[in-house]
Amino acid sequence: MDVRVVWGKAGNGGRPHLLVCHVLDTAVVADALFDVVPGPHCQRELTAALEPLGDARAWVAVLCGLHDLGKCSPTFQGLRADLAESLLPAAPAADVRRLMGRQGIGKRLDTHHGVLTALHLQRILTRCGASPKVAKSLAWALGGHHGVIPESAAVQQARYATGENGGPWWAEACDALVATVAKLWGLDAPEHLPWDQVRLSPEAVVALAGLASTSDWIASSRAQADYSGAEVDLSGYLAEARRTESVKLAALQWLPWTPPRESGFADLFPQVQLPFPVQTAVERAVAGMRGSGIVVVAAPTGEGKTKAALQASTVMVGTLGLRGFYVAMPSRVTSNQVYDVTEQFLSETGEGGALRLLHATAKEYLKGRTAQEPLMPRDVGLDGPGDGDGEGSEWFAGKRGLLAPLGVGTVDQVLMAGLRSTHVFVRLLGLSGKAVVFDEVHGYDVHMSKLLDRVLWWLGRLRVPVVLLSATLPSRRQEQLVASWRAGALGVAGRADEPSGDVAVAYPRVVWADAEGAPPLQIAVKASTLNRDRLVRLERVSLDDHATWALNQAQRGQCVAVVHNLVRRAVAAYKELAQAISALPEENRPELVLLHAQLTAAERAAAETFVRSRFSPQGGRSGERPTSAIVIGTQLLEQGIDVDFDVMISALAPVDSLIQRMGRIQRHSRRGPLLLALTGVEELESKVVFPPRTTGVYDEAVLLRTWALLRGRAEVRCPEDVQALVDAVYGEQTAVTCPPEWRGQWDRAAARHDRRRRRDEAEAVWLRLPQPRQDLQVQELTRRPGSARRTRIQRGEPRGA
Structure with missing residues (x-):
């Protein structure tokens, strides 16, 4: 025929x-x-x-x-x-x-x-x-x-x-x-x-x-x-x-990336005179790897975790014959920052490839940069007509980024590979040849965490090496993450989220586990000199007085960060401070800037440029750091952005977020006492009051447990207190004592927390991929497909706004 x-x-x-x-x-x-x-x-x-x-x-x-x-x-x-x-x-x-x-x-x-x-x-x-x-x-x-x-x-x-x-x-x-x-x-x-x-x-x-x-x-x-x-x-x-x-x-331009032959930390980052202890520990953990595995780095902000992850990824790519790596960040602003760092890393190692930036506004960010190198080459000739049945190739526009060998972007791009969604097998294929880095893994909500567990299960099955970074990772959560990857690699069915009871207690620490079945290796690490013996003094300031407090600090020649949990609160504080500053003599006016995710693209780009140029290490060295300033922001100021303020006032948030925020106080050099003022929480006779809609962003039970721990403390010692505080808030119910006068509110919040957790877990289980078991039926991958955008549950104003 x-x-x-x-x-x-x-x-x-x-x-x-x-x-x-x-x-x-x-x-x-x-x-x-x-x-x-x-x-x-x-x-x-x-x-x-x-x-x-x-x-x-x-x-x-x-x-x-x-x-x-x-x-x-x-x-x-x-x-x-x-x-x-x-x-x-x-x-x-x-x-x-x-x-x-x-x-x-x-x-x-x-x-x-x-x-x-x-x-x-x-x-x-x-x-x-x-x-x-x-x-x-x-x-x-x-x-x-x-x-x-x-x-x-x-x-x-x-x-x-x-x-x-x-x-x-x-x-x-x-x-x-x-x-x-x-x-x-x-x-x-x-x-x-x-x-x-x-x-x-x-x-x-x-x-x-x-x-x-x-x-x-x-x-x-x-x-x-x-x-x-x-x-x-x-x-x-x-x-x-x-x-x-x-x-x-x-x-x-999908050719595999060829990593440098010499992949030690000093070889890749010769400008770093002395690697931080965390960086040395990561280098040691991956140096002897013979097969795929998972690395967990739990260390304070400023310990060079990003550079350590790039060095680990380079070793993994070279040792395992991979095509490249993907760095998954919690937000667009942190993705942009790490994209710039990674681009410089690739350029300085002489092995630059076609690095992709993957998030919804990536093109706008790249267009706004001063130099316009062809970093995201147009797919010439690949946008032609589709099939004769009327279906074109547009479906691929949002998925082909993960097929490129080198990428930096939001974590959603990877979490979509854990959803039963259309073309999920394309995303898994794109990840199969990479080392994958997840940053800020402590910040995922219940829904995202369940998806991450399943993604790790599949990455383990595909023998994709993983690096997890966090400043405030609960011990139990670390064990679940490692268990998920290993369950996939070892082909173990059933639940991977049941803790064994053998939890990590060292902090900082580096953990390595592979697919061979031996117990995970934990390396206790000392903090760097800058992060050692950080004594952060705590103050309490009422919400009505917090703008005045920030302005007083700025008039003393300080650069102040004001961090709110809701955009509306940040905007209100900005307006109040702008009015107060306008009444001052011009020579006494501190610089004032507002940064949140709901700004227009142009406003946000200008604010990001200001903050990063003035308060990054480069800004400090170049003399661009202002003599006094107030930066008002939301969670964008806590999630990975490399900035340094003299003092900070923050609305009460979960303890891990507060510790992240503390890490932005005199992050690059010690210039005096470390001070964090807490606002946005008031105690009445029988309850604790937070600003309206705060509990739509953060779980009330977690806020109550955090405040119960911090209300009587005058200081927090970092890094000594970090792991104990995080494990107490996110551990067993009995780990934090409830003040008797809060009992009714405490119990009601705990019950709501349990109901919400069960609901979010159920939705994630409904949407996520099946386990990669040997008897997998291929149609299970896309059965009842959900939207690939459903990687997180959002209530009220979005977290990270």
Whole structure:
């Protein structure tokens, strides 16, 4: 049978792109991407799965090409009945006419071609001897290339919809197409191969699904002028496809990053005269790694955790043969900051690659920078027309960033890989070849934490090494995170969040665990000289007086940070201070700036530039630090931004957030007593009062436990007190004593906390991926898909605003 009678892409013109040609295009791309996108473990799993067939890599390419086999059907060909009439023989052309007449001109036909791909591939592979599970897994994974894996009921329905699948002639045409492509690729006919020996792991299925979807997107980016037409020599076309598709791939700049040969900390950061103890401990932990693992760094702000993570990632990439790394930050502003640090790191090591910045306003940030290097190359030629069925390649715009070897961005980009959402296998594929760094992991809410646990489970299964950074990580939470990654790596089913009771107590500390099953290695670390013996004095200031307190401090020649939990409070404080400052003589007016996430893009860029230029280490050294200033902000001032203030006044927040905020007081040099004033909390006769809507941002039970610990304290010793304070607030209920007069409020808040936690956990469990167990059914990955944006639960004003 001549397979050149079926069109695959049509656009709006009369020149078709034959289905067999699109299959060859996609197979060529998949063959090239095999060395570029999947991580080494996924490569090994795919190779081992298909090795009984002979050339495993070639079969990966051919199977990816066959993702559109279902287009060989009346239901798809009827979308351009005029082309079908001109190409098909009389009998199948009549099938198309009958179907079109039944459904009406211009109506979308019922069965999606992905479902029919699953139907025909399962039939063909079963006939060739594949086990039912293997046939179904391969066919379903390839049939889901548009993002959602078909369900069994849909495939079963398509099997009996003979008007749409076409019956015997169309099944024979599908068989012929498979045989033709295999022959053009130099492979034996599939019916002569031992498909009964093929075994598939979850990693192999995910990698194949992601590779097919990615390859289809790239191959589909073809101008209509370059469509094959009806008369084409297939052997010659295959040779031409290898040339044209290589041009598209080169434009993507997806070549793996080659790390420096010398990857010690001093080699990578020669400008650092003496590494901090945490950096030395991380270097020691990863130096002897022989396989993938997870590193946890719990240390105060200012200990160089970001540079330590970059050094660890460099070692991991070189040792494990990975493609690059991704640094996941809690917010856009911290992503921007770490992007700049990472870009400089890549430039100074002489190994700069195409570093991507991934968050919703990344393009705006990059456009606003002074120098405009081509750091985010346009995907030239890759935004062309979509499939002939009317679906374009726009779906890929938000997902392809993780396929690039080097990236920095918000943590949501990675957490989406833990949701049952469309194209989740593409995200997992993109992560499979990277080392992944998570910063500020203590700051995730219950919903995000559950997703992170499941993402870590999958990263462990894919043998993706992970670095977790935190200044205030509860011991129990650390154990859960490490257990999740190891459960995936070891293939352990069941719950990974049940603590063993063997919790970490050292602080600062570096923890290393691998996939070999030995107990995690904990390294107790001393804080650096600057972070050692930090005695932070605590004051209490009423909310009505806090603006006056800040202005008084500024008039003494101090740079003051005012941190609120809600944007409306920050704005109100800014207006009050602006009015008070305007009444002062001009020479006595401190500089005043407001920073929060709800500013316009231009306002926020200006505020970020001011804060980072004046209060970063560079600002201090260059003399740009003002003699007096007041910076009013929200949680953006606590989450990773490298700034330094003389004193701070903060609304009461959970203890871990307060410790983070304390870390911004004289962060780069000691200039006097360390002072944190607490506001936004008042005690009445029988209850504690917080500003309105505060408990919509932070859990009231956590705020009460924090205040119960701090209300009688005059100081906090850092780092000595940090772990005990954090573990008390987030540990057992009995770890903090409730003042008798609060008992009613305390119990009610605790009950609400438990209800909310159970609800958030239930929603996360409903949305997240299944465990990567050996008996995983591929359709579970996208069953009842939720929005990929549902990575966090937000109530009231968003945390981190």
